[in-house]
Every structure is written in C-alpha cells, then in structure tokens.
Amino acid sequence: MRHLSLTRRGAVAVASLALASTAAVGGVAVASTDAEPVSTPVTISTPDGQLMSYIVNARIANPGQTRLVEAAVRAAGGVVVQSWPQIGVVVAHSKVSTFRADVVAKGGNAVESVGASRTVAVTEGTPEAVGASWGRGASGYMKGAKKAFNGDVESDASPAATTDPRETEQWDMKMIKADLAHAITDGSRNVLVGVLDSGIDADHPDLVKNLDVANSVNCSDAGRPSTTGWEPTTSDHGTHVAGTIAAARNQVGTVGVAPNVRLASVKVVNDDGFIYPEYAVCGFVEAGLKHMDVTNNSYYVDPFEFYCEDQPDQYAAKEAVRRAVTWSTKQGVVHAAAAGNSAHDLSDKSSFKDTGSPDDGTPVTRTLNSGCEDIPTELDGVVTVSSMQRFPAGTMDSRLSSFSNRGLGKIDVAAPGSSILSTIVRDNGYGLKSGTSMASPHVAGVLALMKSVHPTWTPAQMIEKLRQQADDKACGTTTAGPACVGPVTDNSFFGEGVVDALDAVS
CATH class of the missing domain: 3.30.70 (Alpha-Beta Plaits)
Structure with a gap:
C-alpha cells in the first residue's frame, strides 16, 4: 500500500x-x-x-x-x-x-x-442514479457473505488459556505486551474498529467471527457508500491489517491485539490501488455515521504524498478530508494512522523533496513547505505511528525501521512494523509484511482494548492515555533517514514511546 x-x-x-x-x-x-x-x-x-x-x-x-x-x-x-x-x-x-x-x-x-481530486480521468464512471445523496450511510448485509454479525451485543469472552498455533511466532505482540493484556481481556464485542483499507476477506477463519458485515461499506465507487463491494479484489493489504487488529482467538492461526472486538471493512482502495480524497472522506464520515470506536488508516491519500495548502486543488481535497476526520472524531471515533514509508523527517519539509507525486499521472519533483502534509496521518486528532523492527534479529530489542518516516512533534507512538505475521487472502493463509502500515494496526488494536475497558472515554482522553502509557524509548540508531533528536520521553523516532497494551487495560 x-x-x-x-x-x-x-x-x-x-x-x-x-x-x-x-x-x-x-x-x-x-x-x-x-x-x-x-x-x-x-x-x-x-x-x-x-x-x-x-x-x-x-x-x-x-x-x-x-x-x-x-x-x-x-x-x-x-x-x-x-x-x-x-x-x-x-x-x-x-x-x-x-x-x-x-x-x-x-x-x-x-x-x-x-x-x-485526481490528475487523470475518472475510471469508475459516474454512478447511476446520482443526486442529492445526503450521506445517511449504508446498511444491510452483503449477499454471499458466509457469516454476518447479527447486531446483538455478545458478552465479553473470557481470555482463553489455549494458544493459537502460530501465536508463538508473533514477537510483535510480546513487544507491545498484548500477550499480557490478553490475560485480563481480549476486548469487548461492543467495540467496533473500522479498517479503512483494501477490504477484509470475509472467508478467512481468523476474521469471520469478528467481521461486522452490517457495518461494512465500500467507498471506492466514486466516493459513494455502498453495501456491496467491500471485500478485497486486488490487494490483501486490508486483510493483513485486520488480522493484526483482531484475528480471533479460536485455535486457528494467529491472534490479534484485540481478538474479541468487531471489525468493519471500509474499502477506500480502488482496483488500481488508489485512495482518492473522495474515498477517504466517505470512509471517515461513514465511520462516524456507523458509530465506530476506532479506525485504522494505513495509507496516504492519493495522488499526492503531501497535500500543500498553497495549491488550490490540493487545498480543497485536504480541507475535505480534514473536515471528515474532525467530524467523525466529534462522533466519538479515534483514528490511528501510519506515519509513511519514505524515511522522511515530517517536522522539516524543507529537508527533502517530494519526487513521487502525483502518483496517478506524471510525477514532478516538488519543493515543499510546512503547509504540505501527508494526510490523514498529519491531521489534527490523528495518532501518528512510526515503525520498529526487531534488532538484533531474534531478540526483543528494537530500533526504528529504516523505511519509517519520523519527526519531532510529529510521531505520537511507535509499534512493530517489520516482518509482521498476519492474515492474507491467498489460501486463507498467513504471511509477513513490512511497513508503517503494519505498525499502525497494533495501535488501533490497543485503542480498541482501551475502549473495551473504558467505554466512556472520548477520543481525546484515549489519545492522552495512549501517550502517557507508552514505554519511553531512547533514540538508538537506524540505517537510513535523518538522525534522531529529542529526549527519551518524546523524540523524533518513537514519539512518546512504544505503545503498551497491558497498561491500556490495567
């Protein structure tokens, strides 16, 4: 992604x-x-x-x-x-x-x-029967889905004593103390996490129990919400992300950070792999309309890696996404987002040039300023997550992943993002992926656990506690990108530290 x-x-x-x-x-x-x-x-x-x-x-x-x-x-x-x-x-x-x-x-x-909102012609065409669609949100079940959450709130499952077959391979869960948190709770069925991504595999045995079909939605048809088409078509990225958040504890495969919470597939990626502004706007507003508790956003909005406020087209798109994020936050949704994989210092836009935008046409080399931001991760009220890798290999020590963006005052917390084992579409199986895309869902899962234990907390309270509870981590070294600056309590690599699942539920 x-x-x-x-x-x-x-x-x-x-x-x-x-x-x-x-x-x-x-x-x-x-x-x-x-x-x-x-x-x-x-x-x-x-x-x-x-x-x-x-x-x-x-x-x-x-x-x-x-x-x-x-x-x-x-x-x-x-x-x-x-x-x-x-x-x-x-x-x-x-x-x-x-x-x-x-x-x-x-x-x-x-x-x-x-x-x-893009530099090329519309490929999906103009949807039929368009008009004053007032964004009331999609509802109903997708035909053909093998299982649908029926809307009833189940009692919270007690943590299981058994270990799922591949749980021992999930070093990332140990690094954020999710395994210890599971001794207290696996999360509440009242909590719903929206996965704004490429869709969630409805057949995967580790995901089907927790997939809330009634609240899943497809936003990739020109930015209009639809109850159909929210499953993956060309990418298993969203399925991998979903497994990290909430793969069920069912003696099959892996276990997510919050294995008992519900997942909604919010498809914001089209078949060509683009997340245009109108798709993201739809996703955030639908999250608010459907009263989701948490969203994960492992992407940047295409076609610009950075949207500059002094450019009219980019400003209008950025403003729309900003409004959608702000409104959904007011509805009680807290958002986690990947910091990005370009090894940039987000706090100093003059230190690099954007060479890959627009990515749906002919890229140009762009000089940036502080009004140019990676969205949604740099928007107010969004938890920005950098990625860590296990280093030295085979230990529980870590350093910043070489690809991860960083920046003093830009990163909130860090989480594992290199070589993460999770669910994939092919053969309903499991695979390794790396990126800040893999770090962010760890944080979304921790927020889901936190909301399970503290259901009345607002997004602002949850973000404040997430930062306070993060384990301080000194700068250390990395193999690429700008040097780390700042104290152990809040630096440009790890923000306020490594996210802590145990503290979130204690």
Missing part, C-alpha cells in the same frame, strides 16, 4: 488554513507571507470532454449551504455524485474544462474551495 498531539499541531493548522482558504477560492496559488517558499505548483489539466472528479467545499457546513453548492455544481455543468452536509462537502463529476472557475462563479459566497 502506498503508503498527535492535539495541542502540538492545532495552532499551525489554523494559521495555514487562513492563508490557504483565501488562495483556494480564487483558484490562484499565492506566496506565503513568511520566509518559506511556495510549494511547487502542479497543474491538473481538465480538457473538455474528459470526465474529471472534483471536491467542492461549502463555506459553512450545513444542509442549506450544501444545497447551494449542489445547485452551483449543476449550473456549472457538473453532476453531484455525493453530498456530505455534515461537513459541507460535495463530490462532483464534470466534463467541462472550466468547471472549477464556473462553480465558484455560480456558487458565490456558498463555495469555500474547489479542486480536482
């Missing part, structure tokens, strides 16, 4: 938002007022006759303003694909080359920003 502090990041986000908002409505990028450079512009061509996807943000997030934006979309020659009045976001398709300028002209003060 291509793959926080609420107080640390809040002030920066507000300052950059004020600048970018002014630039985005007019459609012209402006220079920063401080010493930072303007980020390298990326022109997204929208020729007449080519179906393109757009994000249009209302100035005020309410149904009335959203309807005004919808009217402007239609007047500008566009089709309303999906509306999210909760956050004032409209997803639109159009074949008109001047759509961005036209929707601003037609919408007037109702439009806060508009931008193309």
Whole structure:
C-alpha cells in the first residue's frame, strides 16, 4: 500500500488554513507571507470532454449551504455524485474544462474551495442514479457473505488459556505486551474498529467471527457508500491489517491485539490501488455515521504524498478530508494512522523533496513547505505511528525501521512494523509484511482494548492515555533517514514511546 498531539499541531493548522482558504477560492496559488517558499505548483489539466472528479467545499457546513453548492455544481455543468452536509462537502463529476472557475462563479459566497481530486480521468464512471445523496450511510448485509454479525451485543469472552498455533511466532505482540493484556481481556464485542483499507476477506477463519458485515461499506465507487463491494479484489493489504487488529482467538492461526472486538471493512482502495480524497472522506464520515470506536488508516491519500495548502486543488481535497476526520472524531471515533514509508523527517519539509507525486499521472519533483502534509496521518486528532523492527534479529530489542518516516512533534507512538505475521487472502493463509502500515494496526488494536475497558472515554482522553502509557524509548540508531533528536520521553523516532497494551487495560 502506498503508503498527535492535539495541542502540538492545532495552532499551525489554523494559521495555514487562513492563508490557504483565501488562495483556494480564487483558484490562484499565492506566496506565503513568511520566509518559506511556495510549494511547487502542479497543474491538473481538465480538457473538455474528459470526465474529471472534483471536491467542492461549502463555506459553512450545513444542509442549506450544501444545497447551494449542489445547485452551483449543476449550473456549472457538473453532476453531484455525493453530498456530505455534515461537513459541507460535495463530490462532483464534470466534463467541462472550466468547471472549477464556473462553480465558484455560480456558487458565490456558498463555495469555500474547489479542486480536482485526481490528475487523470475518472475510471469508475459516474454512478447511476446520482443526486442529492445526503450521506445517511449504508446498511444491510452483503449477499454471499458466509457469516454476518447479527447486531446483538455478545458478552465479553473470557481470555482463553489455549494458544493459537502460530501465536508463538508473533514477537510483535510480546513487544507491545498484548500477550499480557490478553490475560485480563481480549476486548469487548461492543467495540467496533473500522479498517479503512483494501477490504477484509470475509472467508478467512481468523476474521469471520469478528467481521461486522452490517457495518461494512465500500467507498471506492466514486466516493459513494455502498453495501456491496467491500471485500478485497486486488490487494490483501486490508486483510493483513485486520488480522493484526483482531484475528480471533479460536485455535486457528494467529491472534490479534484485540481478538474479541468487531471489525468493519471500509474499502477506500480502488482496483488500481488508489485512495482518492473522495474515498477517504466517505470512509471517515461513514465511520462516524456507523458509530465506530476506532479506525485504522494505513495509507496516504492519493495522488499526492503531501497535500500543500498553497495549491488550490490540493487545498480543497485536504480541507475535505480534514473536515471528515474532525467530524467523525466529534462522533466519538479515534483514528490511528501510519506515519509513511519514505524515511522522511515530517517536522522539516524543507529537508527533502517530494519526487513521487502525483502518483496517478506524471510525477514532478516538488519543493515543499510546512503547509504540505501527508494526510490523514498529519491531521489534527490523528495518532501518528512510526515503525520498529526487531534488532538484533531474534531478540526483543528494537530500533526504528529504516523505511519509517519520523519527526519531532510529529510521531505520537511507535509499534512493530517489520516482518509482521498476519492474515492474507491467498489460501486463507498467513504471511509477513513490512511497513508503517503494519505498525499502525497494533495501535488501533490497543485503542480498541482501551475502549473495551473504558467505554466512556472520548477520543481525546484515549489519545492522552495512549501517550502517557507508552514505554519511553531512547533514540538508538537506524540505517537510513535523518538522525534522531529529542529526549527519551518524546523524540523524533518513537514519539512518546512504544505503545503498551497491558497498561491500556490495567
């Protein structure tokens, strides 16, 4: 997969938002007022006759303003694909080359920003029967699924004395003390974790018990929620992530961090492997609508590894995802996200260039500034997770994985992410994967255990406790990327330390 502090990041986000908002409505990028450079512009061509996807943000997030934006979309020659009045976001398709300028002209003060959400033509087409779909959320069961959670809340299972066959190979669980936490609880059936990813294998024996079909949703059809299509098609990434979070304790295969909680498949990856902004927005809003407790986000939003607030198209997409994250957090959802696999220092965007964006077209080498962020992991209220590897091999010692992004004030906690054994689609089997994508679900699992024991805690309380309970870890060394800086209590490699499952349930 291509793959926080609420107080640390809040002030920066507000300052950059004020600048970018002014630039985005007019459609012209402006220079920063401080010493930072303007980020390298990326022109997204929208020729007449080519179906393109757009994000249009209302100035005020309410149904009335959203309807005004919808009217402007239609007047500008566009089709309303999906509306999210909760956050004032409209997803639109159009074949008109001047759509961005036209929707601003037609919408007037109702439009806060508009931008193309990808650099290439829409491949999934415009869904049939589109219109004012007000994002009430999908419901029902997917046909053909071998088992569906029936909606009844089961009593919490007592920790089992037995060991699953491959549990002894899961050194990562021991490193975060999940094995000790399981002596207290395997988690509550009341807790639901949304896996925003490529889908979860509904047949896997380690996942079927915990898969909540009724709350699973597919967001990869142009950003509209659907009760069908949420299983994996071209990638087993989401299945691997799901197993780390909640593979059942059933004397089969492996065991997850929280083996008794429920999992919802929230598919945000299309068959080509892209997670476009409208998919992510759908995923986060659906998580809020379905009252999920935790989400895991082991990806960055395509087509840009970093979304820059001084570029209108990128700003509009980033603003929509930011609104979706903020709204779902207010509904009680706490989000864990992978820090990324580029060995970058996220705290200093001037120290490197982005050479891989846009990844759905022709990449350009981009100069970045502090308003350029990897989303969703750098958004406020999201727990950013770096990856550790076992080092020396065969021991329980560890160091930062060479691929992991890092950054002082950017990383919240660390978790194992190199050579992680978990569930895969092929043969309903098990395999090893590496990446911050594999680190983040350990944290999502710990948050699920924490919510099981403390069901009334808010996302902010859970993040605060997660940081406080993390085991301090000194910088140490790594084989690639910027050097580690900061004290043992909060440094650029491990943030506030290694996530601790035992403390989360004690």
